[in-house]
Amino acid sequence: MVGKQWVLATDLDRETYLDAYALGDGTDHPASAAVAPHSVEEVQAIVRIANELKIPLWPVARGKNLGYGAAAPRMPGTVVLDLGRMNRILDVDPRYAHCLIEPGVGFFDLFNYLRDQKIPLWMSVPGNAWGSVVGNALERGIGYTPYGDNTAKICGLEVVLPTAELIRTGTGALTNTRSWQHYQYGFGPSWDQMFVQSNLGIVTKMGLWLMPEPAATMRARVSLPQPEDISWAIDELAQLRRQNVIDNNMVFGNYLHDAAVVSQRDKWFQGEGALPDSASQAIMDSLGVGWWSFGISLYGHPDVVEARSRIVRAALEPHLKQALQFDSWRRGDPLEKSGMPVPSVLALQIVNWRGGRGGHIGFSPVMPPDGALALAQFRRMKARFEEYGHDYYTSFTLGQRHINNVNIIVYDRDNKAMTDSARILFKTLIADSAREGYGEYRTHVEFMDDVAQTFDFNHHMMMRLNETVKDALDPNGILAPGKNGIWPRDYRGSRS
Amino acid sequence: MTVRRCYWAGALWAALTALCVHAEDKPAVVAANPGESLFLARCGLCHLEHDTGTIMLGRRLGADHALLTERADLRADYVRAIVRQGRNSMPALTRVEVNDTDLDAIASYLSHAKPKHPDSK
Numbered sequence: 001m002v003g004k005q006w007v008l009a010t011d012l013d014r015e016t017y018l019d020a021y022a023l024g025d026g027t028d029h030p031a032s033a034a035v036a037p038h039s040v041e042e043v044q045a046i047v048r049i050a051n052e053l054k055i056p057l058w059p060v061a062r063g064k065n066l067g068y069g070a071a072a073p074r075m076p077g078t079v080v081l082d083l084g085r086m087n088r089i090l091d092v093d094p095r096y097a098h099c100l101i102e103p104g105v106g107f108f109d110l111f112n113y114l115r116d117q118k119i120p121l122w123m124s125v126p127g128n129a130w131g132s133v134v135g136n137a138l139e140r141g142i143g144y145t146p147y148g149d150n151t152a153k154i155c156g157l158e159v160v161l162p163t164a165e166l167i168r169t170g171t172g173a174l175t176n177t178r179s180w181q182h183y184q185y186g187f188g189p190s191w192d193q194m195f196v197q198s199n200l201g202i203v204t205k206m207g208l209w210l211m212p213e214p215a216a217t218m219r220a221r222v223s224l225p226q227p228e229d230i231s232w233a234i235d236e237l238a239q240l241r242r243q244n245v246i247d248n249n250m251v252f253g254n255y256l257h258d259a260a261v262v263s264q265r266d267k268w269f270q271g272e273g274a275l276p277d278s279a280s281q282a283i284m285d286s287l288g289v290g291w292w293s294f295g296i297s298l299y300g301h302p303d304v305v306e307a308r309s310r311i312v313r314a315a316l317e318p319h320l321k322q323a324l325q326f327d328s329w330r331r332g333d334p335l336e337k338s339g340m341p342v343p344s345v346l347a348l349q350i351v352n353w354r355g356g357r358g359g360h361i362g363f364s365p366v367m368p369p370d371g372a373l374a375l376a377q378f379r380r381m382k383a384r385f386e387e388y389g390h391d392y393y394t395s396f397t398l399g400q401r402h403i404n405n406v407n408i409i410v411y412d413r414d415n416k417a418m419t420d421s422a423r424i425l426f427k428t429l430i431a432d433s434a435r436e437g438y439g440e441y442r443t444h445v446e447f448m449d450d451v452a453q454t455f456d457f458n459h460h461m462m463m464r465l466n467e468t469v470k471d472a473l474d475p476n477g478i479l480a481p482g483k484n485g486i487w488p489r490d491y492r493g494s495r496s
Numbered sequence: 497m498t499v500r501r502c503y504w505a506g507a508l509w510a511a512l513t514a515l516c517v518h519a520e521d522k523p524a525v526v527a528a529n530p531g532e533s534l535f536l537a538r539c540g541l542c543h544l545e546h547d548t549g550t551i552m553l554g555r556r557l558g559a560d561h562a563l564l565t566e567r568a569d570l571r572a573d574y575v576r577a578i579v580r581q582g583r584n585s586m587p588a589l590t591r592v593e594v595n596d597t598d599l600d601a602i603a604s605y606l607s608h609a610k611p612k613h614p615d616s617k
């Protein structure tokens with residue numbers, strides 16, 4: 001009998017589910033316990049008990065939503081439903097390039113499986129790849145191949161509803177389906193997005209499309225010296241992205257991306273407040289980078305890749321006043337030169353930038369891919385970071401029709417003045433962005449209500465719809481109260 | 497640090513301990529040294545050469561103390577405490593991520609690791 005082993009309710013267990021990068025000690029979002037099922041039947045049984053006893057559950061895949069609360073629940077005392085033991089890779093189809101996996105499968109797990117089985121399929125991997133493939137896709141995580149809009153590659157979900165009933169989406173609704181991972185929509189309404197960033201179900205299986213290994217790649221790295229270069233660069237890159245000349249998400253990031261990996265802040269500046277521009281320039285000079293850096297990656301048939309590289313050159317080289325230096329790879333060459341995504345947690349170096357017990361939160365509004373707007377956003381954000389004494393770490397990640405402007409606030413968790421100012425900065429940024437017409441694509445548990453409140457068209461009709469659906473599907477309000485600002489009827493008084 | 501004990505844990509404990517009946521984690525990879533195998537699987541993403549935990553430890557403690565597998569000063573109870581409580585930028589790991597049996601094996605392995613650097617303590 002393993003029951004006791006997988007009900008985790010000691011003080012030490014509870015502490016392991018706190019947000020390790022919280023603003024402060026993280027004890028404002030504690031779990032009262034965690035329970036770790038191993039099968040969908042166990043998930044259903046737990047949900048039945050939760051309904052019977054009216055116990056709220058906070059499902060996590062692997063609990064690595066770092067920078068957004070990790071495994072910590074929105075509502076204090078919620079029981080974490082840790083799906084980490086449901087970690088089976090149920091199917092990988094090399095011919096049709098898809099997989100069916102459980103929520104506990106991590107990026108490293110799937111990568112190792114594909115490598116060990118010599119399956120020529122590439123994953124879309126986020127910057128920090130410690131977490132769950134399913135969890136990342138459900139939070140609308142971002143990768144950097146043509147399959148990098150991870151949510152868009154979901155093809156079929158199995159979901160335990162808040163009343164413990166089991167549903168399969170898409171063509172999975174056919175008992176003997178042969179196309180569950182082939183067609184995303186099914187017959188009639190398609191509900192998959194209802195379970196993304198939501199508290200309307202517990203995803204227990206996910207179909208996901210994987211990228212067939214390309215025949216060739218060409219890659220180049222570009223650094224731009226001046227802050228104002230963002231304007232022309234975003235316009236040119238967004239045009240290439242819209243036309244699918246470049247068909248993957250690009251991280252257009254500032255110099256701190258490099259500096260925070262290879263060094264710590266006190267190497268460059270020991271004073272209070274934000275890094276002054278003089279220190280920033282010293283960093284760039286020393287590391288040989290400019291204000292902005294980005295990578296260009298082209299994937300496909302060699303002839304197509306070569307043709308695309310010529311279009312990219314024609315667009316960028318007149319601005320750069322020099323030739324782009326592409327690295328070319330053909331299938332059969334050493335794979336490490338291909339640009340194939342390899343899971344890594346090196347990006348976590350950023351939390352050590354300030355030293356001490358480091359933490360970080362991400363502020364990530366969505367905006368149009370427009371150079372003038374990006375320049376204005378850069379200036380506004382930089383000024384706000386400096387006003388509150390924080391170093392400005394940013395990237396403008398280009399999607400096909402949008403930018404995810406991911407800004408990271410890094411702090412020493414034990415420095416109360418620093419975490420207090422980070423909290424105020426964050427709320428100020430939410431208000432600033434809402435005034436500009438930009439909403440966040442994803443946020444930390446601490447700010448879910450604040451962000452949800454900015455989606456306020458027609459007297460918050462979106463929230464009223466969300467709550468209507470929530471109350472209909474989850475009458476006892478047991479599933480993730482407060483997730484993304486959506487509170488069940490009985491807990492609406494808990495909204496901040 | 498202690499998390500405040502809250503509300504539903506007692507009721508849930510009783511209900512669930514009878515529930516999770518067959519759930520046995522997949523067995524650890526069999527190797528000459530199971531602790532080493534588990535270390536590579538559970539800790540290796542951060543604590544191999546050039547990885548993020550190794551870099552952070554190197555900055556804080558010096559290059560000779562960066563790689564855990566080359567440390568001679570790690571006691572098993574210290575390893576267990578750090579894994580469960582975290583330290584600086586390292587998050588605590590739950591018993592779902594590393595169960596107690598596996599953690600014991602990892603801690604034992606690291607506490608018996610041999611230094612490669614002659615001046616490592």
